[in-house]
Amino acid sequence: MKASDLQKNKNRTRRKIKEAFKPYLIASYVLCAFAFFYSVFNFRNVLINYSVPLLLAAVCGLVAIFFTEKKDNYFFAFMGYGSLFIGIPLFINNTFADFRNVEMKLSIKNRQHAQGRHRASVDIRYKDFDKEILVDDSADIDNSSYIILKMNKGLLGYYVIKSTRLVNE
Structure with missing residues (x-):
């Protein structure tokens, strides 16, 4: 086999892997969008200091940028996964709250x-x-x-x- 044929096979394999992960990527972005809106509407009702969760969400968003291939998706990765970092613990805290007032x-x-x-x-x-x-x-x-x-x-x-x-x- 020639080197160009090996490169074509590698490119085909990469495309197949990307196509296989595309539904999961779309589902994760949809989950991130729900987490963003859930955080926006429910963060005000929780008695918590804003600075620590927002700082940790920013760090989580920056880490997500390193795994993003296209520069066009940096904003969505930063905001999406940062809000996912806030939204999931917020959902757990609110959903499983004690019933005693x-x-x-x-x-x-x-x-x-x-x-x-x-x-x-x-x-x-x-x-x-x-x-x-x-x-x-x-x-x-x-x-x-x-x-x-x-x-x-x-x-x-x-x-x-x-x-x-x-x-x-």
């Missing part, structure tokens, strides 16, 4: 009234980080000094906020 009374640091499409929110201090909590009654926001959070403890130890209530004392 825990109420926590926290003092309000700052208040933001509803403006345009943004809902009213309050800033609280929990452990060593600040968290913005969305509230329903923007009329009662100025009169209240505390917020009562009704939560369930998730499987991974992070509290999942179920409901909020503003109180004076």
